[in-house]
Amino acid sequence: MRTLSLDTQQTDSPITVKQCRLCAAELHHTFVDLGMSPLCETYPAHTDLNCGEVYYPLCTYVCDRCFLVQLEQYETPQNIFGDYPYFSSYSDSWLKHCENYCDKAIARLGLSSRSLVIEVGSNDGYLLQYFLQRGVPVQGVEPAANVAAVASRKGIPTLVRFFGAALAKELIAAGRCADLVIGNNVMAQVPDLNDFVEGLKILLNATGVLTLEFPHLLKLIEWNEFDTSYHEHFSYFSLLTTVRLMEAHGLKVFDVEELKSHGGSLRVYACRAEDQTRPVRQSVSDLIEVEKRAGLSSLDGYAGYARQVKETKWALLDLLLGAARHGKKVAGYGAPGKSATLLHYCGIGKDLIEYTVDRNPYKQGRFLPGTHIPIYHPDRIRETHPDYVVILPWNLKDEIIEQLQYIRDWGGQFVVPIPKPAIY
Ligand SMILES: [Zn+2]
Numbered sequence: 001m002r003t004l005s006l007d008t009q010q011t012d013s014p015i016t017v018k019q020c021r022l023c024a025a026e027l028h029h030t031f032v033d034l035g036m037s038p039l040c041e042t043y044p045a046h047t048d049l050n051c052g053e054v055y056y057p058l059c060t061y062v063c064d065r066c067f068l069v070q071l072e073q074y075e076t077p078q079n080i081f082g083d084y085p086y087f088s089s090y091s092d093s094w095l096k097h098c099e100n101y102c103d104k105a106i107a108r109l110g111l112s113s114r115s116l117v118i119e120v121g122s123n124d125g126y127l128l129q130y131f132l133q134r135g136v137p138v139q140g141v142e143p144a145a146n147v148a149a150v151a152s153r154k155g156i157p158t159l160v161r162f163f164g165a166a167l168a169k170e171l172i173a174a175g176r177c178a179d180l181v182i183g184n185n186v187m188a189q190v191p192d193l194n195d196f197v198e199g200l201k202i203l204l205n206a207t208g209v210l211t212l213e214f215p216h217l218l219k220l221i222e223w224n225e226f227d228t229s230y231h232e233h234f235s236y237f238s239l240l241t242t243v244r245l246m247e248a249h250g251l252k253v254f255d256v257e258e259l260k261s262h263g264g265s266l267r268v269y270a271c272r273a274e275d276q277t278r279p280v281r282q283s284v285s286d287l288i289e290v291e292k293r294a295g296l297s298s299l300d301g302y303a304g305y306a307r308q309v310k311e312t313k314w315a316l317l318d319l320l321l322g323a324a325r326h327g328k329k330v331a332g333y334g335a336p337g338k339s340a341t342l343l344h345y346c347g348i349g350k351d352l353i354e355y356t357v358d359r360n361p362y363k364q365g366r367f368l369p370g371t372h373i374p375i376y377h378p379d380r381i382r383e384t385h386p387d388y389v390v391i392l393p394w395n396l397k398d399e400i401i402e403q404l405q406y407i408r409d410w411g412g413q414f415v416v417p418i419p420k421p422a423i424y
Contacts (some may be wrong), residue, residue, distance in 0.1 A: 020065065021191070021235060023063060023244075025064065025066070026062055026063065027063055029061060029302075030060070030061055030306075031061055033058075033059055034309075035058060035345055036345075037058045037340055037344040039372040043362075043368065044369065055231075057074070058071070058229060059072070059265040064146065064299055068245075071229065073234055082232070086185075094126070094261065097261055098126055098127040105246065106136060107119075109180055113135045113137065115136055115283075117139070118178040118265065120196075121142060121186030123144075125158070127182065127184065128156045130274055139157055139245045142165050143160065148160045149307075156331055164192060165291065166199075168199035168203050171203060172202060178205060181209075182211055182212075182270055183212045184212070185265075188230055188235050188237070190234065191234055195234060197246065197249045198249050200249075201272065204271070205334040212270070214266060215262045216229055220222060221301070224418060224420070225264075225418055226418075227418065228338050232337065239266060239268070240288055246270050252270060252272070252280065253284055255284065256281075256283050256287055257283070263418075287313070301331050305341075312420060316421040317348070318347075331354055331380070331389055332355065332357070332373065332390070333356075333378075334356075334358055334393040334395040334400070334405060335356050335360070338392070339356070342371050355374045357381055358375050385407075385412065387411070388415050389407055389413075390416070
């Protein structure tokens with residue numbers, strides 16, 4: 001076993017041997033240990049407040065063979081995603097991003113009324129709706145029945161199932177072979193990664209294209225986005241690891257784009273390895289070179305992360321404790337999944353953030369998991385005039401600051417916790 005300077009002990013356990021989700025190597029190295037947290041998308045109602053909540057360890061490992069950063073699976077996907085409160089359509093900038101993608105994909109791939117677009121993890125139809133509006137046939141797959149029902153009401157055919165090779169074979173048998181397969185922000189949430197990617201390949205016709213979007217591990221490290229680690233996110237990908245994963249299933253990554261969404265994401269284009277119509281573009285080797293220079297092809301690139309995460313915690317606590325001591329009123333904005341990680345890891349409760357607000361009606365009247373910080377309608381901010389508004393979905397910082405300019409009327413300021421706590 002190698003000796004490491006990662007902020008870690010050796011993580012062998014006498015009880016269980018942890019295995020890499022991608023390459024099955026034993027996992028020996030902690031990437032960062034964020035302590036214990038409840039499931040982040042479980043928002044207790046008032047009647048639940050006297051009940052216990054289950055906390056799970058939030059410790060990510062890095063595989064020393066394929067460098068997949070990963071979390072152990074503690075809860076079944078059925079329990080996590082069966083009734084999922086995440087509706088993709090509540091962010092204006094995200095919807096704009098999706099519409100742009102749709103137009104670009106139709107032009108680049110020449111999609112028409114004779115094509116088929118399949119999206120895995122199609123949520124409430126936030127993306128497929130744009131293909132449908134442009135006359136391109138679509139098929140959604142979404143395991144969360146409540147969000148799938150919203151998609152169906154928009155006229156988007158949606159299978160309420162977990163996706164994998166078995167379901168892909170059923171779709172092919174029913175003649176549903178795809179020109180474009182989309183997996184946006186879903187690969188991180190898949191416990192059986194190899195079965196999932198095998199399924200994606202099965203869906204592709206001979207010249208079909210697969211596009212995947214996911215948060216870029218390089219940005220997670222560079223921009224200190226530790227709160228994007230939570231129990232629903234089992235895996236964290238670099239391009240290096242993604243290429244390896246695709247190759248293991250006979251797929252070829254032929255293009256990649258860097259996106260600003262979700263704190264810095266990649267959009268990876270892949271096709272069948274034998275498809276000669278799509279040569280690998282320079283973008284792929286260029287970005288792999290960037291990742292290698294950042295150290296992501298050895299354990300060195302992962303070593304300093306835990307320290308910078310601690311520094312962020314201390315800085316955010318300094319800021320909020322100072323505000324509390326000076327009698328300032330502090331509210332949150334947003335109740336994203338990642339806020340559970342941020343607040344638990346930093347030890348921030350109602351004493352430091354009195355309440356938060358969210359545009360999603362499902363969350364209003366409920367509470368953040370664990371901390372029980374109440375979630376209200378956004379109007380609450382206008383009514384209570386907080387001195388500071390902590391933007392919990394910091395990836396939407398610009399949009400939220402613009403929407404909430406009115407807090408300047410009473411001298412209000414914004415706190416953005418990531419990458420470094422800062423006041424705007
Ligand atoms: Zn591995």
